[in-house]
Amino acid sequence: SSAAAPKRWNLSDFDIGKALGRGKFGHVYLAREKRSNHIVALKVLFKTQLQESQVEHQLRREVEIQSHLRHPNILRLYGYFYDQKRVYLILEYAARGELYKELQKCKYFSERRAATYVASLARALIYCHGKHVIHRDIKPENLLIGAQGELKIADFGWSVHTFNRRRTMCGTLDYLPPEMVESVEHDASVDIWSLGILCYEFLYGVPPFEAVEHSDTYRRIVQVDLKFPPQPIVSPSAKDLISQMLVKESAQRLPLHKLLEHPWIVQNADPSG
Numbered sequence: 001s002s003a004a005a006p007k008r009w010n011l012s013d014f015d016i017g018k019a020l021g022r023g024k025f026g027h028v029y030l031a032r033e034k035r036s037n038h039i040v041a042l043k044v045l046f047k048t049q050l051q052e053s054q055v056e057h058q059l060r061r062e063v064e065i066q067s068h069l070r071h072p073n074i075l076r077l078y079g080y081f082y083d084q085k086r087v088y089l090i091l092e093y094a095a096r097g098e099l100y101k102e103l104q105k106c107k108y109f110s111e112r113r114a115a116t117y118v119a120s121l122a123r124a125l126i127y128c129h130g131k132h133v134i135h136r137d138i139k140p141e142n143l144l145i146g147a148q149g150e151l152k153i154a155d156f157g158w159s160v161h162t163f164n165r166r167r168t169m170c171g172t173l174d175y176l177p178p179e180m181v182e183s184v185e186h187d188a189s190v191d192i193w194s195l196g197i198l199c200y201e202f203l204y205g206v207p208p209f210e211a212v213e214h215s216d217t218y219r220r221i222v223q224v225d226l227k228f229p230p231q232p233i234v235s236p237s238a239k240d241l242i243s244q245m246l247v248k249e250s251a252q253r254l255p256l257h258k259l260l261e262h263p264w265i266v267q268n269a270d271p272s273g
């Protein structure tokens, strides 16, 4: 039998509730799908702004990528629809909201909470990388918290499918010009670096290379000018993990499956995630 044609949604299918957040391209609202009473988040994007920023192709890629991802630590994108002026993303609702607000409130997290979040993110990224998807934008603003306190990666607006270049020319690299062989300006190991930054920020409340001027931040990143302040007290094991992730040479960064075996994660992460 032919697969049921995906339902075409429209705004009248939903009761709209309170505003959940304001993004650059539009607002997010709590919403209830009328027939099923299913609670969702509805992100409303203005077509004019998407056109002005020429990001429509990114949005299409996000919807395409997200439609194939199913993981407890990845926020679902159920579908989308549009009207004359707006595009609507139908998203899983994360009942405990934005992680960065939680981090601001607590200043920094306990080692157990930080390790639990880092382990959940590592499992979600292992899943994504297994599907040749790299997120590329892992930061507190893109992390949400579900009803049971579980972390959810959101906003795949910057994610990409990395073709596996081994197969590009039916099995051989021989015919590829240098620029194409090197073309993947970055691979999945960018997400390992970002996870290392996040782990530091969870424990210290600030990212490791923060500086007033962008040029200073840039220099600190490329020099990997990693310093651990005396306060708050952080275990040597946590610093060891961060130091193995924030490595300039991308191939030398601790692989995500090795991260899950690191003593700091094993001893501190709550297995339920």
Ligand SMILES: Cn1ncc2ncnc(NCCc3cnc(NC(=O)Nc4cccc(C(F)(F)F)c4)s3)c21
Pocket: 020, 021, 023, 025, 028, 041, 043, 045, 050, 055, 056, 057, 058, 059, 060, 062, 075, 089, 091, 092, 093, 094, 095, 096, 097, 098, 144, 154, 155, 156, 157, 158
């Ligand atoms: C705040 N909040 N509290 C609870 C809660 N529960 C669920 N969601 C929330 N917030 C929305 C989180 C998002 C998930 N996916 C997104 N995706 C996106 O915003 N994509 C997107 C936008 C504009 C332009 C582009 C483009 F074209 F550049 F690619 C891509 S935003 C919630």
